[in-house]
Amino acid sequence: MSADDIPDISVVVPVYNEVESLPHLIEAIATTLIETNLNYEIICVDDGSKDGSAELLKSLVQTHKNLKAVLLRRNYGQTPAMSAGFNYARGKVIITMDGDLQNDPADIPRLLAKLEEGYDLVSGWREKRQDAALTRLLPSKIANWLIGRVTGVELHDYGCSLKAYRSELVADMNLYGELHRFLPALAFIEGARITELPVGHHARRYGSSKYGLGRTFRVVMDLLTVYFMKKFLTRPMHVFGLFGIIAMALGTLLGLYLTILKVGFGQSIGDRPLLILAVVLLVTGVQLFSFGLLAELLMRTYHESQGRPIYRVREVVGGNVNNSKQREG
Template sequence: MSQSLLPEDYPANLLTVDEPEVSVVVPIYNEVESLPQLLEAIATTLKQSHLNYEIVCVDDGSRDGSAEWLRQEALKRADLRAVLLRRNYGQTAAMAAGFKHAIGRVIVTLDGDLQNDPADIPRLLAKLEEGYDLVSGWRKQRQDAALTRLLPSKIANWLISRVTGVVIHDYGCSLKAYRAEVVTDLNLYGELHRFLPVLAFIEGARIAEMPVLHHSRRFGQSKYGLGRTFRVLMDLLTIFFIKKFLTRPMHVFGLFGLLAIAAGVGLGLYLTFVKLVIGEPIGDRPLLILTVLLLTTGVQLFSFGLLAELSMRTYHESQGRPIYRVREVIGAGHVQRPRNGDKTVL
């Protein structure tokens, strides 16, 4: 296989490789009206770019017929793999399932609602070829409601950039291109899909951002709202801790623990001096209660730091466990049963 992501004179030459050069991962939740146009747009764009490709659609427990449509279409098309999850796990789990089942050397993600434009995919791939590991789309001219979508998004993007140190204008844009090795070892939970650039940065990825097209929603209603804000904030705190102390939790818990113990010991020596040298009673002094609290809290924080160190070592040394359960995988004229930890849960 060619070492280059794209042909040397891209897009003129046709790649002749057995496995797809590009995997397009699309999480689907109640988007049956959009699917025919979406798949046709993706296929047309990548065929015009002369790239071998596959489309991996992950149905996240849809109830509008999306899963059945994907099932039937995957049995007809050689370029489509449908991954059907047992229930609605959320976009993060759907993307994790898509990453697991994609086999291309480059993975492109986009939403299934036709708001992302597949025509931007070649531009992302060309940018990736400049030496980046991840290229994130920026919906510079975003076609969404100003008060309920644009304003919260701008605040969230500013906050995430400040807290994580990874400055990106549009963390919420699903249209991204990754080198496959970047996402292979990432374990996703909660709402962590929007923090993929930060997680990739932690692993040493080189990241770029470029403006992409954004269209108004044509079918159905948005699945996102202000109710996700609290979950995103909690995940932001998780990401901040991971970025700063993932491999050294003792540095934060142990530090605060030692400071508390030192302060408790200092106050204890002072109270001992007051009691034994000056001869004043200390039983009714608030400082005595504070001393006990500082010593107790310090020991607990230090112990928690040790436990966190053990947990992190277990995390890094053990194999990951999927956060989703696949019912079946259909594609290329055959049915694939769950494998590699995708167990059937009754």
Template sequence: MIKSETPTESEVKPLRDLPEVSVVVPVYNEVESISLLIEAIALSFASSGRSYEIICIDDGSKDGTVDLLRSLALQRDDLIAIFLRRNYGQTPAMAAGFNYAKGQIIISLDADLQNDPRDIPLLLDKLAEGYDLVSGWRKHRQDDPIKRLLPSKIANWLIGRVTGVKLHDYGCSLKAYRAELIADMKLYGELHRFLPALAFIEGAKIAEIPVNHHSRRYGKSKYGLGRTFRVLMDLLTIWFMKTFLTRPMHVFGFLGLLLMSLGFVLGGYLTFLKLGLNQSIGDRPLLILVVVLFLTGLQLFCFGLLAELLMRTYHESQNRPIYRIREIVALSAGERGKGKG
């Protein structure tokens, strides 16, 4: 069955009901690569015995990828093709794949054949050691040293410093997640590269392992320096969420009280000059500074109160707790009753 509308839950279920692993692949203009990638993914599961599904999300391709994916999806029982209405970007495409994934474990990777599907079993083995997220590290990366490697190294260092999650390679799309972790995270902007930091906020255990990386065989890269500004803005968002998501008043209220206090002190000094020493203060720049400090402080304090209300609405409207429980260990009711004797 082929539909142009967004698939319903029943339409995207693979023939294998509730597979163990869902492989999510955002696709944009990769008509030469996609067939080879799907075959390589299937081959990586051939000897593992794990049930799986491959979810390819076409992000508004214009090079024949749509027709090819549609044809492949009608031939294979392990492939689900989702077609977005236009080019939204990698983060929305990944979010769409995560939302439709049915596996207990979710693997993400790029469609350009630079990520190696043969590394998927390594990620799964590492995840089985008790981790919630395993990130790939392109230790021997095959990219332009100036346009790609240098900016990436700077970005990885900066993200690690700001978020507190030290990884060698935030930009590697090849990652493995537990499905319950993904369910707790909402993606916006360019946040797909910050998934380890978002997972850390949720209390996840994170590991990183070296993976293979190949030179691009077909097409050209969709990444450029133009994304730097958007990444920096998202990094500030992650920093704020990590530090003040459940207590915004701690930052805005503190700054507001600090500025108002400084305004009161300087205002007291001007009052002493006026009343105590009978000096003119109307032409002093310090008077303007006092007014600006007091009004700015008052605005920040009120902004903190509004942020507190928004935060409570955010959590309470979704019945979303401000904590995450990893495990609950307890005796059964009958065993607890025996213990009382």
């Protein structure tokens, strides 16, 4: 592919049962991007819709030369759909947004302008969000606060799908589970410069929301995963080994205490709960330490098998750059 064939912008839109919204959304995106005079492509990923969205996308592709439809075999979820969009995107900048018309395509030029200030990721902030206060706004505020505290990336609105990424940043991130909501935190792990920008938000015009309180448990589990990745991805022994040593030390101290009681004072220790606790602590400590060693081996396999570096170089200045390339890792 020549440099002239590479779009300036790829707009990735995960779609699930949005047949009524799609024509309006694609038209609005195209109208906005034509005005920017930039080459663009729109990638709609149908995540197993059952309302005819896939069929509609097939017909829209015939009339919109910049539209690409990626049709998944079944409903996998928003994270796999977004990952598929990233894999098919060719643009230098990738914009993500929802397919329900609540995000405003008119904000895309503002995101691009902010990105040009030197950032790697610009996250939208739905400052005046048009959603139900009790079932959507309140849980969202709590989640944003919690995610910010745990990950160290303070944003007002993690849940806003309208974001702008540099393509090289997206190439460094692998998505699993429901990690799409933690993309800024994953980008931060890769050393990205992140900011946020207030964007418009509209009330839903068609269909019903796919989100609910039922996702709370999955969000918490994924948050723990992101926290572990941020803190211990390249040094898992530091967490497993630490707790293992603490458990073994406590078990050993309890064992010594019970030994003194038995040998020195002739007391019976066979029916003492402390004896069981000492044994459990020793066994648990050995297991945690072993888990740490296994995690270290898995971590090394993970990085080496994928050629994945343990650091990222932002820029090399001066000297003969072409002849001084170092192996990352």
